[in-house]
Amino acid sequence: MPTTAADGRTFFDEVIAATPGDPHLDRCLQCGTCGGSCPSGPDMDHTPRALIGMIRAGMRDQALRSNTPWFCVSCYYCMVRCPQDIHVTDIMYTLKRMSVKSKLYDDSTAPDFSKTFINWVENYGRAFELGLMSQHLLRHNPFGVFKIANMGVGMVTKGRISFTPKRIKGIDGLQAILAKAKELEAQYEV
């Protein structure tokens, strides 16, 4: 059953409105080249081709529950090989954003990693590898902290991990920019 967005727009229109540039989504031939090129295909609930078909069929809930976008590694093979120049990778990011907002995807590992990452960026203006990895692992895979300890010690010994995050000078300006941008994005959301 097709499910439409709360404001009555079709799911298809909603995806287009939330994607930068023109993703050419209406041109899909369902040829499967994207899925056949995808290194993450075996781990995905739906192939990229199937997911595009689902968007066009208005299957909002199913598409936003799919793990497919979260297993996309952003390799862009699908995008360069698609005979119709469909921006498949950009669509994956759009679906990630929509699934976080709609709270339909139930494995929080990948969305939380993104949130932890941007938390550092919003507070410091720069990413911070040690804080990011350790915070994320503690929340989602406490055992993983011990498993990567070897690697961590190696990185420390080789001087490749910094212990202190750096803050950019213009952090106030950056925060004002990001706050405004979020306000502007909200007009496109359901």
Add this chain to the structure above:
Amino acid sequence: MKYSYFPGCSLERGAAAYPYHQSAHVIAQKLDLEFVEVEDWNCCGATEYIALNRMAAYALIARNLAQATKNDGLKEMVAPCSACYLNLSKADKYLAEDAALAANVNTALAEGGLSYKPGSIKVRHLLDVIVNDVGYDRVTFHVTKPLKGLRVAPYYGCLVGRPAFYGQVDDPEYPVTLDKLLKTLGAEVVDYPMKAHCCGGHMTQISEGVAFELIRRLVKGAADYQADLIVTVCPMCQLNLDAFQGGMNRYFKTNYRVPVLYFTQMMGLAFGYDAVDLGIGAELVDARAALARIGVEVPQVEPPAPPRQTRRSKEALPMPAMPHEVSK
């Protein structure tokens, strides 16, 4: 030749890819390339910001492009990191194509006293600048210690060739520029069918099984062709293949040991620089045995003095201590 320079978070001092930054600057000097760092640049957002908010992600990237327009009037900006290169070039392209996006992003930038006209800055990957602006001939001219007898697997990863928002600088399926560059340095370049496959990006943090399988294929691919080492053009690729190679081996009960160095480090060696000046020795998979084959000695890297544990400031997020920090 003078360019704006965007190091990105992983090339900062003390970060995982600082050796890339070090070696890039050493060879740049030799090749008369002047890199002027963009003032107070910020993180490009990697693959994370865009997963949560479109407008904020584009505004974050556009702040860097706007900062770059204030950099000595330089029109071209070099990014050594493939992910930064992708994000910066992609934002510039979509801002030019999508008027509503550009208007919104500029409204946001105005809050920080900035603005950006799409197309004002052209973003280039460091590999592109070396092979196309400097050129193979000028590189050859500076080779004093050819890497003769060293078998290398040229690893491009995804984003230097795909999807090429400004138009193709190399083949998206079977790139060749790095192959040619390494041959110019005198190395023996092995056939490496995996050369443009994905390293997994952030997958090590999301799903171990998925990440390690991608890493395994790449390392095995190089080992199958008896490469002495893998040469990369991206800090994320280097981190995944080098720092997670041990974890991958434990996961699959394999015993691969293929060192992973940056192309700028290989250039530096061929130009006659010492390994330490190029940040060699900081890899987790030891490159010494491989480099000994061409008579390069790599001194043991001194561990930096661990910082004293100070009281964490209130705004700092809670962090676990690394094992060696937990002394008395």
